[in-house]
Amino acid sequence: MVNYPNMKRSWQSRAMMTSDKKHYTAHRGMSLEEDISLSNQYYLSHDIAVIYKKPTPIQIVKVDYPRRESAKIVEAYYKTPSTTDYNGIYRGRYIDFEAKETKVKTFPFANISKHQIDHLQKIINHGGIAFVIIAFTSLNEVYLIDASHMINDYYHSQRKSITYQKIKDLGHLIPQGYQPRLDYLKVVDDWYFKEDE
Amino acid sequence: MVNYPNMKRSWQSRAMMTSDKKHYTAHRGMSLEEDISLSNQYYLSHDIAVIYKKPTPIQIVKVDYPRRESAKIVEAYYKTPSTTDYNGIYRGRYIDFEAKETKVKTFPFANISKHQIDHLQKIINHGGIAFVIIAFTSLNEVYLIDASHMINDYYHSQRKSITYQKIKDLGHLIPQGYQPRLDYLKVVDDWYFKEDE
Numbered sequence: 001m002v003n004y005p006n007m008k009r010s011w012q013s014r015a016m017m018t019s020d021k022k023h024y025t026a027h028r029g030m031s032l033e034e035d036i037s038l039s040n041q042y043y044l045s046h047d048i049a050v051i052y053k054k055p056t057p058i059q060i061v062k063v064d065y066p067r068r069e070s071a072k073i074v075e076a077y078y079k080t081p082s083t084t085d086y087n088g089i090y091r092g093r094y095i096d097f098e099a100k101e102t103k104v105k106t107f108p109f110a111n112i113s114k115h116q117i118d119h120l121q122k123i124i125n126h127g128g129i130a131f132v133i134i135a136f137t138s139l140n141e142v143y144l145i146d147a148s149h150m151i152n153d154y155y156h157s158q159r160k161s162i163t164y165q166k167i168k169d170l171g172h173l174i175p176q177g178y179q180p181r182l183d184y185l186k187v188v189d190d191w192y193f194k195e196d197e
Numbered sequence: 198m199v200n201y202p203n204m205k206r207s208w209q210s211r212a213m214m215t216s217d218k219k220h221y222t223a224h225r226g227m228s229l230e231e232d233i234s235l236s237n238q239y240y241l242s243h244d245i246a247v248i249y250k251k252p253t254p255i256q257i258v259k260v261d262y263p264r265r266e267s268a269k270i271v272e273a274y275y276k277t278p279s280t281t282d283y284n285g286i287y288r289g290r291y292i293d294f295e296a297k298e299t300k301v302k303t304f305p306f307a308n309i310s311k312h313q314i315d316h317l318q319k320i321i322n323h324g325g326i327a328f329v330i331i332a333f334t335s336l337n338e339v340y341l342i343d344a345s346h347m348i349n350d351y352y353h354s355q356r357k358s359i360t361y362q363k364i365k366d367l368g369h370l371i372p373q374g375y376q377p378r379l380d381y382l383k384v385v386d387d388w389y390f391k392e393d394e
Binding site for chain 1: 241244246247249251252253254255257268269270271272273274275276279280284285286287288289290291293316319320322323324325
């Protein structure tokens with residue numbers, strides 16, 4: 001590998017960029033999905049974890065073949081996902097999660113489907129790590145909350161939502177930075193692997 | 198639950214249907230994908246494993262809104278998947294695999310992408326269970342072969358394919374039946390969990 005003379009400087013400028021870790025930049029034109037996608041790419045390229053967003057399920061109705069061997073979908077519809085958006089492997093464990101943004105200081109259960117809640121329960125039953133990432137966009141704060149809390153409130157709470165305060169109490173603030181953008185695996189290390197360290 | 202008087206007879210007829218387990222029925226109108234899908238549904242409904250096929254990735258170019266809140270995709274294209282088709286959790290372990298049919302008595306590497314081969318290698322590196330399911334449709338035989346063998350031949354073999362004989366020697370014949378159609382987790386039990394029993 002060539003030892004570029006400006007490498008240190010380049011690294012220093014990155015360090016400066018990462019120093020301000022407090023503010024969630026979803027509203028500087030990035031969505032939570034893009035931030036997680038960038039973080040997953042970082043984890044993958046640094047051989048830390050293999051976690052992908054599943055493609056959006058599409059019901060294909062009609063396909064044209066304008067040229068030989070080139071298929072053009074001309075009628076299709078979005079389908080409701082029966083599972084969560086993200087899964088993969090980290091430190092030998094199966095990881096599964098859903099990620100949601102909310103503009104208000106509460107997380108309405110209308111934002112997550114019963115299918116997804118039940119899917120997360122199954123992952124827990126089978127020994128996987130299951131959680132929900134919730135971005136409070138107005139506060140620039142992103143939390144990881146274990147799926148068990150979400151499932152419990154979904155089925156047993158009087159409310160049709162889970163409050164910011166409760167997510168703050170039961171969940172864990174995800175550190176934000178330059179690379180990875182949203183270091184949610186840091187929280188996974190601290191809370192799901194703490195007995196290993 | 199109502200105890201239907203004809204339940205036993207119904208079960209007996211099922212038993213008769215399962216007695217002929219030798220022949221792969223992909224060509225009785227079922228594809229390998231459908232067989233795996235049915236098996237995954239069986240595993241899910243019997244609380245054995247949570248394994249899904251990922252949706253096909255689609256590049257969406259144009260969406261119309263003929264009615265409010267109803268989106269109709271009118272231009273889209275198939276994208277090349279960067280990962281495998283199937284993943285999930287079984288007995289606490291992360292499972293990842295690709296499934297392919299071949300009509301000839303060999304498996305051409307052209308049937309699997311370099312992206313998929315490299316993805317399977319990453320899964321092994323991170324402690325997951327990774328394999329390829331190959332259906333020889335002319336023989337009605339379906340094999341599970343550990344991804345390590347596939348990766349090794351993909352990168353080091355002189356041939357641009359892996360022979361039926363080699364898959365038979367290194368892989369494991371998947372039992373076929375009525376429910377589950379293709380009991381590939383039986384093979385996973387025997388080969389990936391044998392030290393546990």
